[in-house]
Amino acid sequence: MRNLSYVVRWMISLWIFTNYEWRMKPMAELAKKYEAKDVEEKWYQQWMADGRFHGDSANGGDPFCIVIPPPNVTGILHMGHALNNNIQDVLTRVARMKGKNTTWVPGMDHAGIATQNVVERALKKEGKTRDDLGREKFIERVWEWKEQYGGTIQNQLKKLGASCDWERERFTMDEGLSDAVLEMFCRLYDKDLIYRGNRIINWCPRCQTALSDEESEHVDVEGALYHLRYAVKGEKRKLVVATTRPETLLGDTAVAVNPRDERYKNLIGKTVVLPITNREIPIVADDYVDPEFGTGLVKITPAHDPNDFEMGQRHDLPQINVMTDDGLMNKNAGPYEGMDRFECRKQLMDDLKAGGLVEKVDVHQHAVGHCYRCETVIEPRLSPQWFVKMKPLARPAIEAVNDGRIKFVPEHWSKTYMGWMENIRDWCISRQIWWGHRIPIFYCDDCNHEWASKVIETACPKCASTQVRQDEDVLDTWFSSWLWPFSVFGWPGTSDDLKFYYPSKTLVTGNEIIFFWVARMVMSGLEIMDDIPFDTVYIHGTVRDDQGRKMSKSLGNSIDPLDIIEKYSSDALRFSLLMITATGQDVYISDEKFEIGRNFGTKIWNAARFMEMHSEGFDVKDLAFDPARLSPDDQHLLAKLNEAISSTNDNLERYRFNDATVVLYDFFWHSYCDWYIEYAKPILFNGSPEEKKHTLQVMHHAFSTALRLLHPFMPFLTEELWHGMEYNHSEETIMLAAWPEKVSSDGIDPKVVEYVDGKHDLIRVGRILRSEYNLTNKQTAVFNVRPSNKTYAEQIETDKASIMALLKAEAITVDVAFAPAGAMPSGISTLGTVYMSIEGLVDVDAEIMKLSVELDEVVGHLANVKKKLSNENFVSRAPKDVVAVQENRQEELIGKSEKLTKMIEMLRG
């Protein structure tokens, strides 16, 4: 009931207040409520129109370049993108404000398989397949799709406030980048670093293409380990082999044992008769076989398993492929021809069981490869494909990280990188799809000549035959991405931009593409440019929901950044995301977390409104306050500002964005609003014109500096206020305003700053007293302060008015010899003891109880400190300053305990 009446009263007063304001036409020009949506739209347009994002080598200076991890053309913005681009934008905006010649190159990836899948799905709705259209028509269709739907993410990035250099936007299939791809292929081919080989690759039966090892995602599944009985030829006994993929027995060409395995020594050289097919295959000895696993006997299927393939090579075994491209059994599977591979597995097991050929089936946890695009189970399979020889490329890439030319942040990711580099395997780059860069290899059907060429060839250079055809396959999408840091600047052509901006500064990405992209860019950069592509790799965490699950459509737990922008604003999204993202740790988000940023934005806005209300007639061009006039609170604020500046810079340098945001939040909310504005109110309301002017100078100085520090994190709000507060007289846009580095500490006395810390403590103690006696703001109280020393006494005396205002005190007495006349609530602050004299009864017992509890605490701490100081080892071994701290503390605690004891005695009368 009570709450309800409060609400009603509140609503009524709010209504009156709002209408009153409206009729009065407030002085403030800033709207009462910040309309983020309009503001954000407006400024992005303006920045674009003014070309603020563009960098040009012709302007010279100090280059700063970031290349975006190009999102897929099919992509739509998710929180991972938001975080990723947020960080890049912060780095970019800071660099720009620091006066660097800055470009952040955006673009998109053609995403071969993903895009082809999307278009194929669209075709399917029309009842068509890509084969119905044919290669050329299909590719046309993909381009059409791209024009129509592709790249929505680019517009979404704009909503985020990403200050990308849009004039430089690139697409991995555009003419220039395609040329780079062909050039790269031909160079590597001519250096024998690209070859064609018949090897076991990861085959996706749904996408019907080969994949690289990295594109096969291992998922732990609860499968089965099937123990099958194979008959030894000419003997009655049966061997038991264990396998997770029984259907591949149709392609078995041997059984292997470890040569040192005593159990099976006598089997080597004998023959096994395969069930169902009755094919006869040899028993061979190979070190690869682990005697501990399963029965110590393994079946060998060289066409369907990489290890079996290797063994097959060693023992010169035939390779029998039992499946078709789409994962059905082929004619080598005999009776199972035409069956799906998993159906076949079931049927085959039934048949083997019927024949008494199944020993047992164990539950078995194992990792199974899945297509990273469609999650279909990968079929390892023998297939002729194109590969890049990676070892020679890896060597310099290992060097670059080892010798520190490239740094990972956090550092431990370099281990992941190294582990992969050192065990690198050749990269399967051919894909049996249509959307992508077609492999520039040509074959002559007459003389069998094979060559690489950047142009479409019509005649054989060897025999002049026109019976020439190009390879049907296209290249892995990542074959274009790994050239990104230099191809975006026109390579293989030479350009001033390339010379100027390469290498870029920081690569910002998630850990999931260290192998796919980061590692390969390092290799290609060193190979082609003979230089690293970036000097820092910043790896951020994965964005998860508040239960720690990855955001995914199927779980329905995705939080759409655009919804958050709609609900809370882009600035709120940006600030909140960075504030809750610890360096390299995963981020758990839920809607409410974005309230932090929104509330902070509102706080800044309202502080600006407050200042504006008092700034009539004030000239913001004239912020050169007189250092000699700085009051203790002025000095304190400026000291805190200086700390915030250096701390922000330090944190940014170390990529500690969360710490940077916390520092700014803390400075602005607490130092600036809670303390300084409250301090300034009496001056602004009642001070002389000179006092007012001086205080406003300090305020605007601090505020405009804070805005600049905040700009990379909250670009829109800060730009709006930069103009709203008319700070744009110096620099038209805050984007180019000077980044705060060091500020003069003229007129700032550390002792005075310390005094203000003490003043705040004193006020806090006074407020606690008020709170303990449930005094409302209207109830007045007289405070008596007994300062601990004369200096404090003088400082407090001079500063009395301010302390009174902040304590809502009727009066304050300052007396180093103050002794309470009767029972008075009291508390101890760093500047001295505070007594509150109130009318009415003091609860003496409660007061004694409170002070006793405090005394107990102090005595406890004191015991600890004494114990430390009486420990000779501590005094002799700990550094002097640490000991000194303890000694000071001991003194303090003794003083405090004495005071408390006296106060309690006094109360006891």
Place this chain on the structure above:
RNA sequence: GGGCGUUUAGCUCAGUUGGCUAGAGCACCUCGUUUACACCGAGGGGGUCGGCGGUUCGAGCCCGUCAACGCCCA
């Protein structure tokens, strides 16, 4: 099987080369119709820092070990 990460307040997380009484936001409780802000202000409660062992004058932090969870690679 190998590697990496995580474990701190009810929740989400900071805590840097070991050194003052372990912090923040949210949530919770009390109070508040003062002219920047209720998306606010003032105050408050809440922690054996995953377990065990070790190093050290001193451990949330370093070392060892165990456990749980997550990720990557085989």
